[in-house]
Amino acid sequence: xxxxxxxxxxxxxxxxxxxxxxxxxxxxxxxxxxxxxxxxxxxxxxxxxxxxxxxxxxxxxxxxxxxxxxxxxxxxxxxxxxxxxxxxxxxxxxxxxxxxxxxxxxxxxxxxxxxxxxxxxxxxxxxxxxxxxxxxxxxxxxxxxxxxxxxxxxxxxxxxxxxxxxxxxxxxxxxxxxxxxxxxxxxxxxxxxxxxxxxxxxxxxxxxxxxxxxxxxxxxxxxxxxxxxxxxxxxxxxxxxxxxxxxxxxxxxxxxxxxxxxxxxxxxxxxxxxxxxxxxxxxxxxxxxxxxxxx
Numbered sequence: 001x002x003x004x005x006x007x008x009x010x011x012x013x014x015x016x017x018x019x020x021x022x023x024x025x026x027x028x029x030x031x032x033x034x035x036x037x038x039x040x041x042x043x044x045x046x047x048x049x050x051x052x053x054x055x056x057x058x059x060x061x062x063x064x065x066x067x068x069x070x071x072x073x074x075x076x077x078x079x080x081x082x083x084x085x086x087x088x089x090x091x092x093x094x095x096x097x098x099x100x101x102x103x104x105x106x107x108x109x110x111x112x113x114x115x116x117x118x119x120x121x122x123x124x125x126x127x128x129x130x131x132x133x134x135x136x137x138x139x140x141x142x143x144x145x146x147x148x149x150x151x152x153x154x155x156x157x158x159x160x161x162x163x164x165x166x167x168x169x170x171x172x173x174x175x176x177x178x179x180x181x182x183x184x185x186x187x188x189x190x191x192x193x194x195x196x197x198x199x200x201x202x203x204x205x206x207x208x209x210x211x212x213x214x215x216x217x218x219x220x221x222x223x224x225x226x227x228x229x230x231x232x233x234x235x236x237x238x239x240x241x242x243x244x245x246x247x248x249x250x251x252x253x254x255x256x257x258x259x260x261x262x263x264x265x266x267x268x269x270x271x272x273x274x275x276x277x278x279x280x281x282x283x284x285x286x287x288x289x290x291x292x293x294x295x
Contacts, residue, residue: 004163004187005076005102006135007205008041009223011212012049014254015063016267023063027267031213032070034266038216039224041206043071044105046080048142049210049254054272061097068100078135078208082107084114086122090129103133105166105208110143116151127159136165139191149177156186166191166208172198179203193219193245197238200226210253211245214260215293244289251278259286 013035016027032043045067046052046060055063064079071077079101083089086109093104109122126134136155138147146169155162167175168191178188179202190196190207200206200223211219222237248256255271255278262269263286269277278286 004185004205006042006078006164006187006189008227009039009206009212009220010042010044010078010189010208011035011040011216012044012047012208012210013067014213014257014261014267015050015052015055016261017270017272019268019270021270021272023059023066024267024270025066028063028066029070030266031261032067035212035216036071036074039220040075040212040216041220042076042078042102043067044078044080044208047105047208048080048107048139049213049257050080051254051272051275052080054275064101065097068097071100073100076102078103078105080105080107080137082109082137084109084112086125089126093126093130093132098132101132103135103163104130105135105137107137107139108143108145108147110145113143113145116148119145119147119151120154123155123162124159127155127161130161132161133163134159134161135187135189136162137168137191138165139168141168141170146171146174149174149181152178153181153183156183163187164189164205167199167204168192170195172202175199175204176202193248194242197222197226197231197234201229201231210248210257211241213254213257214248214264215241215244218293240293244286244293247282247286247289251282256282256286259283260290263287263290 016024018024140146164187166189187205190199193211196207225234
């Protein structure tokens, strides 16, 4: 299994847009520098939080290229490449500029709801063709199907390039089964910001986070404290952040995150349809929460 660089806090970057809905390169630079300066351990581009389904093929390549340029190798970089058409996923892996990318995050096939046998066959085919390590991504709330712990462990044991999973099932028993049965060197990363502390206590290695865009320093400190098993500090930070984390998702992701980031002056509160800005009521709650963090 390749060396695993993915421990601690990875940030699932949002994609900043201008008022004309084009990618805002200046805001992207501001965001990437902000999260690196505030302590994230690695970046994730072209994930769900990036509004990737709304990006054109050219947008995706341009965004990835720009993140590589801004990062300048300061922290590892993960690129999201997934889908429910196995052949197309493989084609994208060959076509994307991945020379400066450290791993691929590949979501379990969605909408078509394959069996566990189909999910295994999908990832084994990707494993055959990849030139980069693969991080599995289980997010049943979005895909409509759950990748079981048994499926994940089978892939971890049988596929040399599969090095980790972002586990976002929210099922703590399944999470503990993953920790109990994983092979040595296989990383398990939370996909649920509000569960990350508890999951690290169970043996997870970190998180790929939406909140790390917004409450970066405090969230990273909470994750590092958890990894040190300093749960007095971790719990204090966790409960200070919990309301804010909930607000990020109450009207969908990344609408909440972009509202926070616009309040912080990092980017404009612009999204591409069908995602729309949060309501004025949620925006007010976000403003009130940010005030509590500054006190």
